[in-house]
Amino acid sequence: MLFVCMGNICRSPTAEGVFRHKANVAGLASVLSIGSAGTHADHIGKPPDLRSQEFAFKCGIDLSAQRARQVNQEDFIRFDFILAMDKRNLALLRSCCPAANSRQINHQMAFKKATHSHFTCTTKSHQKSHLRFYSQMAQC
Numbered sequence: 001m002l003f004v005c006m007g008n009i010c011r012s013p014t015a016e017g018v019f020r021h022k023a024n025v026a027g028l029a030s031v032l033s034i035g036s037a038g039t040h041a042d043h044i045g046k047p048p049d050l051r052s053q054e055f056a057f058k059c060g061i062d063l064s065a066q067r068a069r070q071v072n073q074e075d076f077i078r079f080d081f082i083l084a085m086d087k088r089n090l091a092l093l094r095s096c097c098p099a100a101n102s103r104q105i106n107h108q109m110a111f112k113k114a115t116h117s118h119f120t121c122t123t124k125s126h127q128k129s130h131l132r133f134y135s136q137m138a139q140c
Contacts, residue, residue: 001034002075004093005085008038008068012085013048017061033079036066039092043068076101083107 003015016036023029038044047053048063056063075082076097082105084090090107097105 001032002071002079002082003036003085004039004071004082004089005036006038006040006089007043008036008070009043009046009049010052012036012038013063013066013068014052014056015083015085016066017056017063018059021061035075035079037069037071037075039071039089041070044070071096073098076104080104081106 001019003012003019005012013036016034020029020034023032023034046068048056048066048068053063071093073096082093082097084093084105084107087107090105093105094102
C-alpha cells in the first residue's frame with residue numbers, strides 16, 4: 001500500500017503511519033509492503049512536517065523515521081495499491097503510470113464514504129484539517 005500526496009511531508013506520511021500502526025496491531029505488518037511518497041520532489045529527504053509528527057504522536061503513532069521521497073516507476077510494480085490523497089495527485093499518478101498498472105491507483109476516499117472528497121494541508125487550518133484527515137484514515 002503506497003500513500004501519495006504532493007510533497008510527502010503531511011498527508012501521505014500520516015496515512016502511512018496510521019496504516020502501519022493498524023497493520024502492526026493486526027499482526028500483518030511483516031507481510032505488507034507499506035510506504036508513502038510525493039508526486040513532487042520539493043521535500044525529498046525531509047522528515048514529515050513537525051505539526052503532522054506532533055499530531056500523530058498524540059495518537060500513539062511515531063512518524064519521525066520517515067523521509068520524503070518522490071514516486072518512481074518501481075512503485076507501480078512494488079505496490080499492489082496506490083492511494084492518492086487528492087484528485088490532483090490522482091491525476092498526476094495516472095498520467096505517469098504504465099497502462100498495465102493503472103487499476104491499482106485509487107483516490108483514498110474510494111475506501112471510505114466521507115463528507116469531504118479530499119483534504120489539503122494549509123497553515124491556518126492545519127490542526128482541524130489533520131484531525132479530519134486522521135479520523136477518515138483511521139476508518140479506512
